[in-house]
Amino acid sequence: MPRKPSAKRYASALYQLAQEKGEVERWQSDLQVMDEALQERGFVAFLNMPKIRLSQKMSVIREGLPSVDPLAHNLLGILVSKGMVGALHSVREEYDRMVDQEQGREQAHVISAVPLEAGHRDRLSQYLGELVGKKIELTTAVDARIVAGLVARVGDRLIDGSARTKLQDLKKSLAERTY
Template identity: 35%
Template sequence: MASAAKRYAQAVVELATERGTLDAWQRDLNTFAEFMARQDMAPLFQSPNVPQEQKEQMLDTALADAQPEARNLAKMLIARERLAIVPRLVVEFTRARMAVQGIVVADVTTAEPLSALGETEMRARLQEMFGKQVEMHLHTDPEIIGGLIVRVGDQLIDGSVANQLRQLRTRLATGAITP
């Protein structure tokens, strides 16, 4: 299922990149996924008793503001009975769109929430470090005591007080104290 979602996502990214509609596609796919996630929709779309035309009409209504190509994709997924891949398709599309647009995701964990100014400064520093646009996902965890932890892709920057204390504890235990 994941590979099918990835193939659809890649095809959509190529089309959207060619036409300059990546952001519109993101919006349309999010709307489609939210619609399909409604508890009252899943049984209707899975039921063989609901005619194909009725399913398509419901989608046309839900995706009235979407691009025609997005509605076509939705109808194709209905016809091919592939609606189960929609959540994964959105994840794969988002990942590919961000790569194309040169955006990285930074998961930033602090002991207390950042102020608006702190958020702006953090984003600017991360953009400088990585040379790309940064989308920050902010988290708070009082157990880190202070400082912050940043994860971008497979890179981890742990500047937390809890980590510094762990390192100090290890150096004290092993006698590896350096001035």
């Protein structure tokens, strides 16, 4: 998903503020809590209702998210007032990317045809880490449609070692040949 310029600006400002206050992890946690709260359709619908005053929405935000820092409440209030509630997820992703970059980490998402055992995950994480020169935070998913092998997305890189893709490539190659 492409990053929106506004999400990057908000995340950059938040990250700078968090660094100055020594609260990088706190903000990461608060953004996660708010992002999870926004998975509730009713909450999002309420925040997007034009007939409800911002002050009422802010009261609900403060009461519904008491563990979140008041400055994070204000961020959500700004997004609500600009009709950009949906942008919080992109802000969180961009913020997380900045934290990972600062700490020398990279997110990797791997899809395999069968669940990966712990040893395989560890070796794969090590291999991908050597490939990109960073510590890898690995998440995995299973999708039987890839038949065998795996597909890994590391940052902006896509590594497709699935049997499905190899079979599709072979099919295209055979279809293009004339005998």
